[in-house]
Amino acid sequence: MMSRLSLLAAGASMVALGACTTPMGTTGGTAAVGTPPGGMSRAQQGAIAGAATGAILGAVRDSDGNNKARDAARGAIVGGLAGAAVGATLDAQQRALQSQIATPGVQVVNTGTTLNVVLPEGVLFATDSAAVSGPAQSDLLAVAQNLRQYPNSTVQVIGHTDSTGEAAYNLQLSQRRAQSVANILIAGGVQSQRIAAGGQGESQPVASNDTPAGRSQNRRVEIIIRPNR
Secondary structure, three states: OHHHHHHHHHHHHHHHHHOOOOOOOOOOOOOOOOOOHHHOOHHHHHHHHHHHHHHHHHHHOOOOOOOHHHHHHHHHHHHHHHHHHHHHHHHHHHHHHHHHOOOOOOEEEEOOOOEEEEEEHHHHOOOOOOOOOHHHHHHHHHHHHHHHHOOOEEEEEEEEOOOOOOHHHHHHHHHHHHHHHHHHHHHOOOOHHHEEEEEOOOOOOOOOOOOHHHHHHHOEEEEEEEEOO
16 A cells, blocks of 8 residues: 555556656855755755655545545645645745855755754854844844745744853743844734744754864754744
């Protein structure tokens, strides 16, 4: 059964891919960040993932119990087209963000399912402070404008620190910093119900805390933009 579903999903993926005309690659100030491997656009990746999911759901939710293959194929095509649409939207939104953010060091990472805007502490805050710097406020207002242009998403703002100092204090600082960033997005016109803010303290490092360079990478705020499906 699963082998048949896999074949159906693969076939329907090709149908969905045939409908995708999004150009490969991205442009903008940080074009290399988040570029899909193998030259495949996010729309094409989304089509494949959506088709596979749709095929399985189509068979599982078979209404008549008599033609699971047909329902799986239908689900794959619908899922593939939906996935392609989400991928294409992420590509377009990423390019727009890259052109709108002016501060060096800010990354816009397209994972295929989310856009992650990574802002280093040095861009946002003074040491041991949750007050956002003037230049960073301009970038955050540009992010807010982008979120208004692409309203069909939810937003997580997550603060992170390095391991220097007490863990409890670091957690509190990361929470205050995340809330400061969220407040600027809201002030920029993003609906507050779209945004959830929180801190992870030192619990999610992306580099070693044993070196100054690693600790600098760990001190950051991430804005995770997740399209509604």
